[in-house]
Amino acid sequence: MSNRATNLLVPIISVILGLLVGAVIMLVSGYDPLKGYAALWNGIFGDLYTIGETIRQITPYLLAGLAVAFAFRSGLFNIGVEGQLIVGWFAAAYVGVAVELPKIIHLPLAILAAAVAGALWGYVPGLLKAKFRVHEVIVTIMMNYVALHVTNALIRTVSDGGDRTGNIYASASLRSEFLQNLTEFSRLHFGIIIALVMVGVMWVILEKTTLGFELKAVGFNQNASQYAGMNVNKNIILAMVISGAFAGLGGAMEALGTFEYVSSKGGFTGIGFDGIAVALLGMNTPLGVIFGATLFGSLKYGALNMPNAAGIPIEIVEIVIAVIIFFVASGYIIRLLLLRASAKKKEAK
Amino acid sequence: MSFLEVLYFIVPSAIFYAAPLILVAIGGVFSERSGVINIGLEGLMVIGAFVGILFNLLYADTFGSATPWVALIAAMFAALLLSLLHAVASITFRADQVVSGVAINLLAAALSIYLVKRIFDKGQTDFITERFSRYNVPFLSDIPVIGPLLFKSVYNTSFFAIGIAVLAWFVIYKTPFGLRLRAVGEHPMAADTMGINVTRMRYIAVMISGGLAGIGGAIYAQTITNDFGHATINGQGFMALAAMIFGKWHPLGAMGAALFFGFAQSLSIVGSSIPYISEIPNVFLLILPYVLTILALAGFIGRAHAPLAIGKPYIKGQR
Numbered sequence: 001m002s003n004r005a006t007n008l009l010v011p012i013i014s015v016i017l018g019l020l021v022g023a024v025i026m027l028v029s030g031y032d033p034l035k036g037y038a039a040l041w042n043g044i045f046g047d048l049y050t051i052g053e054t055i056r057q058i059t060p061y062l063l064a065g066l067a068v069a070f071a072f073r074s075g076l077f078n079i080g081v082e083g084q085l086i087v088g089w090f091a092a093a094y095v096g097v098a099v100e101l102p103k104i105i106h107l108p109l110a111i112l113a114a115a116v117a118g119a120l121w122g123y124v125p126g127l128l129k130a131k132f133r134v135h136e137v138i139v140t141i142m143m144n145y146v147a148l149h150v151t152n153a154l155i156r157t158v159s160d161g162g163d164r165t166g167n168i169y170a171s172a173s174l175r176s177e178f179l180q181n182l183t184e185f186s187r188l189h190f191g192i193i194i195a196l197v198m199v200g201v202m203w204v205i206l207e208k209t210t211l212g213f214e215l216k217a218v219g220f221n222q223n224a225s226q227y228a229g230m231n232v233n234k235n236i237i238l239a240m241v242i243s244g245a246f247a248g249l250g251g252a253m254e255a256l257g258t259f260e261y262v263s264s265k266g267g268f269t270g271i272g273f274d275g276i277a278v279a280l281l282g283m284n285t286p287l288g289v290i291f292g293a294t295l296f297g298s299l300k301y302g303a304l305n306m307p308n309a310a311g312i313p314i315e316i317v318e319i320v321i322a323v324i325i326f327f328v329a330s331g332y333i334i335r336l337l338l339l340r341a342s343a344k345k346k347e348a349k
Numbered sequence: 350m351s352f353l354e355v356l357y358f359i360v361p362s363a364i365f366y367a368a369p370l371i372l373v374a375i376g377g378v379f380s381e382r383s384g385v386i387n388i389g390l391e392g393l394m395v396i397g398a399f400v401g402i403l404f405n406l407l408y409a410d411t412f413g414s415a416t417p418w419v420a421l422i423a424a425m426f427a428a429l430l431l432s433l434l435h436a437v438a439s440i441t442f443r444a445d446q447v448v449s450g451v452a453i454n455l456l457a458a459a460l461s462i463y464l465v466k467r468i469f470d471k472g473q474t475d476f477i478t479e480r481f482s483r484y485n486v487p488f489l490s491d492i493p494v495i496g497p498l499l500f501k502s503v504y505n506t507s508f509f510a511i512g513i514a515v516l517a518w519f520v521i522y523k524t525p526f527g528l529r530l531r532a533v534g535e536h537p538m539a540a541d542t543m544g545i546n547v548t549r550m551r552y553i554a555v556m557i558s559g560g561l562a563g564i565g566g567a568i569y570a571q572t573i574t575n576d577f578g579h580a581t582i583n584g585q586g587f588m589a590l591a592a593m594i595f596g597k598w599h600p601l602g603a604m605g606a607a608l609f610f611g612f613a614q615s616l617s618i619v620g621s622s623i624p625y626i627s628e629i630p631n632v633f634l635l636i637l638p639y640v641l642t643i644l645a646l647a648g649f650i651g652r653a654h655a656p657l658a659i660g661k662p663y664i665k666g667q668r
Contacts, residue, residue, distance in 0.1 A: 029467050077447055079388075124643075134646040135655075137388070137447055138594060141587050142639040153632035267580055276451055313466040318459030325452040326434070330442035 082272025118248020391586025432559020
């Protein structure tokens with residue numbers, strides 16, 4: 001079997017295994033897996049409204065996945081997408097409520113604010129990695145908590161002690177009557193277009209620019225890149241900054257499109273962590289991220305239908321997602337088994 | 350409030366918050382000393398907390414006042430089983446250890462809430478009735494200053510945690526097992542050449558980390574929250590991970606760091622009733638442990654070296 005085919009098969013097999021494990025857990029705990037997965041399917045594709053909402057749900061996953069994938073390609077593991085997304089969410093919402101401007105200025109300004117906030121949150125671990133060789137995994141985890149507490153405090157300050165800001169001005173909103181009418185008044189918004197454009201942006205950066213070449217080179221082998229005259233430290237920082245900007249944009253999707261406000265949070269949104277899974281499933285390529293985000297966004301939104309339609313807790317889908325990540329990470333063993341299987345086939349011939 | 354009164358107020362509560370962190374951080378020390386990153390500590394703690402509470406609720410009538418302690422054992426085995434999954438993925442299947450740890454965290458959070466909803470038909474469990482009891486240590490609590498500071502109305506679990514830390518120090522630095530553990534984490538090929546079974550050592554280390562994290566989670570749930578829901582553990586595992594790094598992968602260092610984090614956490618909770626501290630906006634106290642960890646990592650508090658072979662699967666015969 002060709003390498004390319006196995007590369008494609010690993011995520012597909014992982015997804016199937018994940019769904020199988022989910023079915024077994026449902027069976028063991030006395031639920032009907034067929035009913036459960038039917039409810040999931042209807043929750044994703046049931047009618048135009050659910051399809052609209054599913055696409056809306058996919059939007060932030062696209063950007064979170066891009067953020068993780070972009071860092072991965074430069075040899076960095078950005079677990080901080082969650083925090084970067086949270087600060088982006090806050091920044092966009094803040095710009096949305098603080099001033100009222102013509103839409104042509106206000107909307108781009110709010111989006112930019114989110115990207116900058118996320119980039120800043122990525123800059124810190126990038127800088128520490130470049131200057132002090134501090135492992136970015138731990139720093140980004142810590143930055144997540146800092147983001148959570150700081151934005152909660154800022155929200156309280158901005159809203160005079162309240163739990164959420166007011167709604168953003170319409171001039172900063174991504175909502176679109178056209179898309180809403182198309183999907184029986186779902187909350188589908190223009191963010192999906194921004195997210196897809198960003199997929200293209202990532203592809204261009206990685207494949208068509210010197211910067212992208214250098215980032216990938218640093219990801220493959222830092223020493224060789226250094227020897228070739230590349231500024232490794234600068235590239236590490238840049239990779240984290242760009243990754244953070246993608247994540248911040250993911251927050252803007254929630255702030256300007258889905259919710260149109262920001263509220264203080266008791267815990268993480270989970271979108272950033274799922275971004276890791278999205279990127280892994282997509283093999284860290286821009287196109288793969290579309291695949292991963294579509295799968296996760298659909299699963300997450302579709303799961304909401306499971307308690308009502310089948311009486312099954314939505315957490316079953318979270319379990320499925322965890323198992324999928326587990327198997328994608330263990331790609332080595334799947335590859336090995338595939339290799340054995342194809343070797344046997346050859347012998348049989 | 351005099352300075353001493355403030356101390357009487359805050360030191361016991363710091364130790365109280367530190368106890369679970371100590372155990373989980375020590376667990377992290379074992380795993381990482383053997384060369385396996387364990388980001389999954391958070392998830393292992395979640396499972397420990399869930400099983401601890403569940404066991405406590407189910408068997409309170411059977412075991413009476415011993416219930417919380419027996420629940421610790423149940424929690425230990427549950428988390429140990431889950432850690433086995435991390436071990437299989439990261440040691441045998443050569444998975445990226447960080448990714449596998451992330452999967453463990455997601456799995457634990459989802460599985461425990463799934464089961465809570467299945468069993469209790471709601472998002473969190475009932476409150477436990479059998480709890481760890483506080484008591485005054487005889488004689489020691491009568492010592493002036495130190496008595497009320499360290500030995501008045503304390504939990505046994507705090508002494509247990511400190512005992513484990515000392516024991517872990519002894520095991521890692523004074524026994525052949527500890528030497529092998531460290532060898533496997535620093536230079537697995539050399540260890541292999543000397544006849545040490547790298548895979549087996551790593552499995553044992555990850556399982557120890559799972560067991561300790563499970564106990565830590567159960568202690569946290571049974572002393573601090575007294576029920577289980579999605580926000581019960583809420584980052585404690587990552588705090589323990591930070592404490593481990595802060596403590597430079599050394600059991601006693603990890604204990605010290607955990608005590609310090611316990612102090613920071615109790616400050617953010619009881620701080621509002623303490624003069625001066627109540628004037629600091631709460632958010633600064635909340636982010637203190639995380640910011641300090643970042644600063645510690647950046648080398649402002651002295652360099653530490655992670656075990657050399659950390660994060661790398663050991664593949665026999667490959668250089």
